[in-house]
Amino acid sequence: MQAIRLARPQISLRRLATTAQVPTSGPSSVTASVIPLSNVEAQWENMSKSEQAVVHRQLEELQKKDWKTLSMDEKKAAYYVAFGPHGPRAPVSPPGQGLKVFLSTLGLVGVAGLVSMAIRSQAPPPPKTITREWEEAANERGLEAKMNPISGISSEGYSGKGFVVSK
Numbered sequence: 492m493q494a495i496r497l498a499r500p501q502i503s504l505r506r507l508a509t510t511a512q513v514p515t516s517g518p519s520s521v522t523a524s525v526i527p528l529s530n531v532e533a534q535w536e537n538m539s540k541s542e543q544a545v546v547h548r549q550l551e552e553l554q555k556k557d558w559k560t561l562s563m564d565e566k567k568a569a570y571y572v573a574f575g576p577h578g579p580r581a582p583v584s585p586p587g588q589g590l591k592v593f594l595s596t597l598g599l600v601g602v603a604g605l606v607s608m609a610i611r612s613q614a615p616p617p618p619k620t621i622t623r624e625w626e627e628a629a630n631e632r633g634l635e636a637k638m639n640p641i642s643g644i645s646s647e648g649y650s651g652k653g654f655v656v657s658k
Contacts, residue, residue: 528564531567532568
């Protein structure tokens with residue numbers, strides 16, 4: 492920090508004559524805050540970036556002290572600045588958005604169901620080979636032809652359904 496101060500150009504005498512310089516000291520100027528620390532949560536979003544930085548620096552200095560000596564407002568302000576819902580922790584969606592998404596999804600699933608029913612109503616009837624009678628007839632033909640005699644329908648002690656899959 493000293494190198495930056497030394498590298499700055501010197502203020503001209505004319506400027507010194509027209510403006511009063513405010514002395515800046517280290518930690519003692521930190522106690523003057525932009526807003527009271529009891530109101531940080533309400534004012535944080537309305538503050539400029541520089542004001543937020545001043546409050547942040549002030550709270551850093553306060554946290555270097557013993558935490559038992561800090562007031563409850565100072566502890567709450569420090570917690571809010573560190574972990575509050577601002578910056579990257581700001582909520583992505585506004586309150587009530589979950590219900591809106593749920594109802595929209597429910598509506599889209601309903602529309603998809605209606606479209607599916609409309610398409611199925613226009614489809615031709617199922618083929619005659621899917622009926623139970625046809626599948627039982629296929630079982631009888633398999634027995635007559637001695638189909639799969641080792642482990643299939645024409646094996647000894649077979650107790651499966653064979654070709655019957657429809658209810």
